[in-house]
Every structure is written in structure tokens, then in C-alpha cells.
Amino acid sequence: MQILVAAWLAAGNAAALDSPSAFANSTGAADTFSTLGAFDTSNDFFRVLGSNGRSCDTCHRPENGWSLTPDALKARFDATAGTDPVFRTNDGSISPLAAVATLAQRLQAYSMLLSKAVFRIGLPIPEDAEFALVAVSDPYGFVRVGGTELSLFRRPLPTANLRFLSAVMWDGREDVAGKPIHRALINQADTATTGHAQGIPLSADQKTSIVDFESAVYLAQAIDSQAGALVGVGLRGGALRLSKQRFYSGINDLTGDAKTGAPFDPEVFTLFSAWSKLIESAPGDVRAAIARGQRLFNTRPFEIEGVGGLNDAPELGSPATVTGTCSTCHSTPNLGSQSRPRFMDTGTSDEVRRTRDLPLYTLRNRFTGEVAKTSDPGRALITGLWQDLNRFKVPALRGLAARPPYFHNGMAKSLGNVVDFYNGRFGLGVNNRERLDLLMFLGTL
Ligand code: HEC
Numbered sequence: 001m002q003i004l005v006a007a008w009l010a011a012g013n014a015a016a017l018d019s020p021s022a023f024a025n026s027t028g029a030a031d032t033f034s035t036l037g038a039f040d041t042s043n044d045f046f047r048v049l050g051s052n053g054r055s056c057d058t059c060h061r062p063e064n065g066w067s068l069t070p071d072a073l074k075a076r077f078d079a080t081a082g083t084d085p086v087f088r089t090n091d092g093s094i095s096p097l098a099a100v101a102t103l104a105q106r107l108q109a110y111s112m113l114l115s116k117a118v119f120r121i122g123l124p125i126p127e128d129a130e131f132a133l134v135a136v137s138d139p140y141g142f143v144r145v146g147g148t149e150l151s152l153f154r155r156p157l158p159t160a161n162l163r164f165l166s167a168v169m170w171d172g173r174e175d176v177a178g179k180p181i182h183r184a185l186i187n188q189a190d191t192a193t194t195g196h197a198q199g200i201p202l203s204a205d206q207k208t209s210i211v212d213f214e215s216a217v218y219l220a221q222a223i224d225s226q227a228g229a230l231v232g233v234g235l236r237g238g239a240l241r242l243s244k245q246r247f248y249s250g251i252n253d254l255t256g257d258a259k260t261g262a263p264f265d266p267e268v269f270t271l272f273s274a275w276s277k278l279i280e281s282a283p284g285d286v287r288a289a290i291a292r293g294q295r296l297f298n299t300r301p302f303e304i305e306g307v308g309g310l311n312d313a314p315e316l317g318s319p320a321t322v323t324g325t326c327s328t329c330h331s332t333p334n335l336g337s338q339s340r341p342r343f344m345d346t347g348t349s350d351e352v353r354r355t356r357d358l359p360l361y362t363l364r365n366r367f368t369g370e371v372a373k374t375s376d377p378g379r380a381l382i383t384g385l386w387q388d389l390n391r392f393k394v395p396a397l398r399g400l401a402a403r404p405p406y407f408h409n410g411m412a413k414s415l416g417n418v419v420d421f422y423n424g425r426f427g428l429g430v431n432n433r434e435r436l437d438l439l440m441f442l443g444t445l
């Protein structure tokens, strides 16, 4: 793939890139653009801040879409026999007690990083929670009833496109009610240093410089290996263009736009609308396929039922069924997140989808006696509310191709697995060509 991009650049296409920092991925190349200009690799983001050799870029790598991939982790494991700072037992291993003395032990201990690039986030059940842990099946023998924390295996979210966030972390645990996202990012930088990096708290200057750095970073796919440049006349792909995308809290919200009052508009992605005319005139052209994929994402209706955070949302009238599209939930224009903090349960941590490498927790509602089994309670561990069980933020969808696998627990190895999950969950009813169109589109974000 690297060769493909090099050839594409050699063919005189370099000018189409917003910056020289494009990295190849499975469908082309993603590009990073910083509004601060050249990358300042002397920023504290890249400096070892903790006692375990880690910096922010140990886990948020520009070449992995500002996240990490299993392939990249395998290469780092092989190059260092599993001693690269990313391989640490506080959150890199299957259990903090995992043995790591020998190479064979390290392969075992870091199996979740090597297979799915997920870290072990340890979180307690809040004291005043509406539920209690009544049984645990932890394949790694660490979590127990009466213990201090649950093990939650989660993907690093990208440290890019942060201006558009309405919630920080999969469960929004760094958010500060009533405060702008900048405050949450400042907190987050601190907890990442004391937690992931096992360091001392950052100075106010360090926090500000890290947050200024990461907030200036934009990531998007810039080249598609089949369609060519995703930036150019009439197109809205690429990182530079993304840096200019309009955003405010509540833009295109399901309850209506917070500023203009306009009703929710399902036409969320308009990146490749310029290619729509090819759908009629050249249906076999890959650019027509991408335009059809975008149209499908915005407009193909299916029935959405049983989604906590949507079908029971009082502000939406608690609709038992929503006839919606992908963009109903992925509603922020040209980003695909939610512009207001809204957490949803699409079933990704349900007992039925739990794989044997994940713990399974049995929780009982203290008031109703109801019992639920889950591999990750999500938002409920922050609010203590039963109704928030298994809810996660709706993540932004730019730069997807650079950072497989997908969903909070990395359960979808590829974008194809993502689409198949939705097909099973909501019955999209897409035929083969439509599935490929949607995949082409998701690969260009
Ligand atoms: C050991 C790996 C690791 C290190 C080191 C690390 N992070 Fe993270 N980061 C993660 C993981 C995993 C998540 C998602 C956790 C979750 O949501 O529960 C995350 C989430 C984030 C997010 C949230 C993005 C979003 O969309 O909500 C930001 C911002 C972030 N990290 C910044 C930083 C900064 C700044 C540093 C350095 C001070 C840092 N990280 C160090 C693994 C790491």
C-alpha cells in the first residue's frame, strides 16, 4: 500500500495533499493537518511524562489514525520482544497481575492489545449506583464480586478532530457538566498522565500545551487507492477541509438545530456530493460507488428499536420505533458524531455478543431486582443509573480506515464487520452492491 501511495504521489498528485504527513492504510491514505502549522514534536504530547516510559503518542500515533492498530502493536511487540512502553501491566495487560517475565508470558499478558488493540480500563461501580455486581466471569481471574474495579477492554479514541467532541471518552467520564469541552480535555490529559503513564500530575502549562496541540490536529482520509484524490474542486474530503467544518453544540440535533431551530436534516455527509452526477452517467465508476454509499448512509431507512438513549429519550418523545438511517445517530455534519452528549446502547456489550476473551458481569438492580449481563456497562459506571447500562457515545467517523478495529471493544475487525453488525441488528436489507458502496464510502472518510 505504501508503494501505491508513493506511485500516486510520484504521478504529480502531491499538491492534492493538505500536508506532507499522509500515512497509508488499507483503502488509501489518511492525512493529518494541524492548524498550528508544522508539527511540534517537542510538545509534551510526545514526551515521556510518566514513570513507565510512556508518552501520549505511545497510544495515540499519527500513523495509526492517532489511535493504535493490532498490526502496529504486533510490529512493536516483535521489535522489542514485548517490552515497548505500550506493553505495561497497569492497563496494557489482560490483568494487572499478569506475569510478564518471559516472552511466552508477555505474549499471553498482552494478547488483547495484540489481537484487538484494546486497553484494560479499570473502573469501580459508583457507591450510590442503582445496581450491584452479583457475579463475574473473568477469563483472566482478576475481577471479583466485592473487588474494587471492573476490567473494561476499550479502544483508544483518536486524539484528532477534538473540536467537534461533545463527550470525552467512550463513556463521557471526563466531561464536566456545564463546562466547555476544553475543560474535559484538560482533565483528561491529567488522568492519562497519572493513569496510563503512571506519572505525577501535569503543571497547568503542560496541560494547556498538550490540549492546544491535540485540539489543532485534524485527521481524514485524503487519497482513495481506487478513486484517487478525495480533495479538490467540489469535494469536501481531507483534513484541511475538515478543519474548516462548521460546528457548535447542538448543530443538527435530533430535536432540531440548537441555533437555527431548523429540523434535523438526515443529509449529514456532503463530502462527495459532487460525484452524485456520476451515479446516472457512469454507474460503474468507483466515484459513483462512493457517492451512492454516501447517499445510502444518509437516506436508506431502517427500523431502529430497543436502543437505550434513543428509543427511550424523553426529549424525542420516547419513540418505540424510529424509522431512521445511519445519520439518525451519526448526525453531526460531515463528522458523524452527536453534537450534544447522547449515549446509546446498540447492543455492542450485550451478553449475546460477548466473546470469550471478554469478562462477563452480572448486575442486579437494587430496587427492582432485575438482572442484566454485560461485558461493559459503559455510561452506567459513571452515572450509577440502570438505564445507562451498555450506553456509549456515538463516535465521530472521520479517518476510519486508518484505525481498525471498530467499536469500543474492537469487536469489528473491519468496516465490513461493522456493516454486517448493523445488518444483523437493524436489518438494513442491503444487497451486495449496496454493501460495497457503503464500504467504499466509509473507507473514504
Ligand atoms: C496506555 C495508552 C494511552 C496513553 C499513554 C494515553 N492514552 Fe489517551 N486514550 C487511551 C484510551 C484506551 C482511550 C479511551 C478510553 C475510554 O474511553 O475509556 C483514550 C482516550 C483519549 C481521549 C478521548 C478522545 C475522545 O474522543 O473522547 C483523549 C483526548 C486522549 N486519550 C488524550 C490523551 C493524552 C493527552 C495523553 C497523554 C497525556 C494520552 N491520551 C495518553 C489510551 C491512552
Ligand code: HEC
Residues within 6 Å of the ligand: 297, 304, 307, 310, 324, 325, 326, 327, 328, 329, 330, 343, 344, 345, 346, 348, 349, 392, 393, 394, 395, 396, 397, 400, 405, 406, 407, 408, 409, 418, 419, 422, 428
Ligand atoms: C441507533 C444509533 C446508531 C445507528 C442507527 C448507527 N450507529 Fe454507528 N454507532 C452508534 C454507537 C452508539 C456507536 C458506538 C458503539 C460502541 O462502540 O460500542 C457506533 C459506532 C459506529 C462505528 C465505529 C466507529 C469507531 O470509531 O469504532 C461505525 C463505523 C459506525 N457506527 C457506522 C455506522 C453505519 C454505517 C450505520 C448505518 C448502517 C450506523 N453506524 C448506524 C450508534 C448508531
